[in-house]
Amino acid sequence: EVQLVESGGGLVQPGRSLRLSCVASGFTFADYGMHWVRRAPGKALEWVSGISWNSGVIDYADSVKGRFTISRDNTKNSLYLQINSLRIEDTAFYYCTKDTGPSTTNFWFDPWGQGTLVTVSS
Amino acid sequence: DIQMTQSPSSLSASVGDRVTITCRASQTISGSYLNWYQQKPGIAPKILIYAASTLQGGVPARFSGSESGPDFTLTINNLQPEDFATYYCQQTYYIPITFGGGTKVEIK
Numbered sequence: 001e002v003q004l005v006e007s008g009g010g011l012v013q014p015g016r017s018l019r020l021s022c023v024a025s026g027f028t029f030a031d032y033g034m035h036w037v038r039r040a041p042g043k044a045l046e047w048v049s050g051i052s053w054n055s056g057v058i059d060y061a062d063s064v065k066g067r068f069t070i071s072r073d074n075t076k077n078s079l080y081l082q083i084n085s086l087r088i089e090d091t092a093f094y095y096c097t098k099d100t101g102p103s104t105t106n107f108w109f110d111p112w113g114q115g116t117l118v119t120v121s122s
Numbered sequence: 123d124i125q126m127t128q129s130p131s132s133l134s135a136s137v138g139d140r141v142t143i144t145c146r147a148s149q150t151i152s153g154s155y156l157n158w159y160q161q162k163p164g165i166a167p168k169i170l171i172y173a174a175s176t177l178q179g180g181v182p183a184r185f186s187g188s189e190s191g192p193d194f195t196l197t198i199n200n201l202q203p204e205d206f207a208t209y210y211c212q213q214t215y216y217i218p219i220t221f222g223g224g225t226k227v228e229i230k
Contacts, residue, residue, distance in 0.1 A: 035219075037167075045159070045167065045210050047219040059217045062123070095166055105214050108157040110178070112166035 002026035002111055004096045009116030012086050022079040022096030022113055030074035033057075033099030035109060036081045038092035038118075048094070049081065050104035059104050064090075086120045093117050124149050124213050128222030134230040141198040143225045145211035153189040155215035158196045162207045170209075171196065201227075 008020040020036070035050040049060045049070040058070055069082040079096055093115040101107035125148035135141050145156070153174030161167040169178045171187035174194055184199045198205055206229055211222040 039161075044224040045161070045212075045221040047221065050217075050219065059219075061218045097167075100172075105217060105219070106155060107214060108169055108172040108212070109159075109167075110169040112168070114166050 002098070004098065004111060004113035006094065006096045006113045006116040009094065009118045011119045011121060013122050014086055014088060014120055016086055017082070017084045018086060018118060020081040020083065020094055020096075020116060020118070024077045024079070024096075024098070027098070029072075029077040030054075031102060033102055033104045033107075034072060034079045035097050035099060035104070036068075036070060036079075037095045037097055037109070037112075038090075039095070039115075040089070040092040043092075046092075050099065051079070052104055053102040057104050083118070086118075088120050090118060091120045123218055124151065124216045124220050126211050126213055126220050126222040128209075128211055128225055130225060131223060132226040132228065134228050135201050136230045137201055137203060139201045141201055141205075141227060143196045143209055143211075145194045145196070145222050146192050147194075147213055149216075150192065151213050151215050153194065155213055156187075156189070156194050157212045157214065158187055159210045159212065159221075160205075160207045161210065167210065198227075203229075 006022045036048040051070045071080045095115045096113040097109040156174045158171040159167040174189045175187040208226045
């Protein structure tokens with residue numbers, strides 16, 4: 001069974017940092033692009049970042065560029081999101097999701113993890 | 123950025139109804155890069171239809187997708203209780219990848 005399990009969320013003060021992790025199982029992790037998508041309370045899904053199978057292509061939403069860093073370790077079947085300079089508006093459920101292709105575009109996302117909640121508040 | 127405009131933003135329907143949700147991109151995109159997801163409260167999103175009209179395995183045949191000019195449509199025939207959820211369109215051709223604003227399907 002293909003499975004994605006996120007961790008690392010929590011309550012954080014504005015300006016602080018957090019690192020989210022996603023462990024994958026049930027498929028050849030190194031063959032696929034991966035993404036982070038978030039959903040803020042009462043808002044729509046927002047794509048945050050994507051990384052290709054070999055980390056050769058990395059993309060970010062403008063809203064997080066310069067503050068968020070996506071990375072992966074294919075030896076550990078793991079995806080990461082380093083979040084710096086957290087803002088109130090970063091409060092959201094963060095989902096790890098697998099691309100159905102090797103890069104970051106042209107395909108669709110399946111499956112999705114259960115999400116990890118990041119709450120930014122003083 | 124490509125804006126994905128979904129309509130309506132919410133609707134009320136009864137079990138057995140036919141429901142239609144529309145999505146339009148701010149720039150022309152090929153249907154090959156238009157996908158539909160379903161999200162229920164507290165549950166991760168799930169792919170329903172990819173490439174505008176291809177049903178994901180395991181998704182009931184009452185769901186269908188189509189493309190007509192600039193508009194992409196998700197249709198749910200014979201609405202079932204488990205279909206009450208929020209639906210999103212997504213384009214994956216341009217970076218940044220963008221989602222529509224969502225359509226919440228509620229019970230009438």
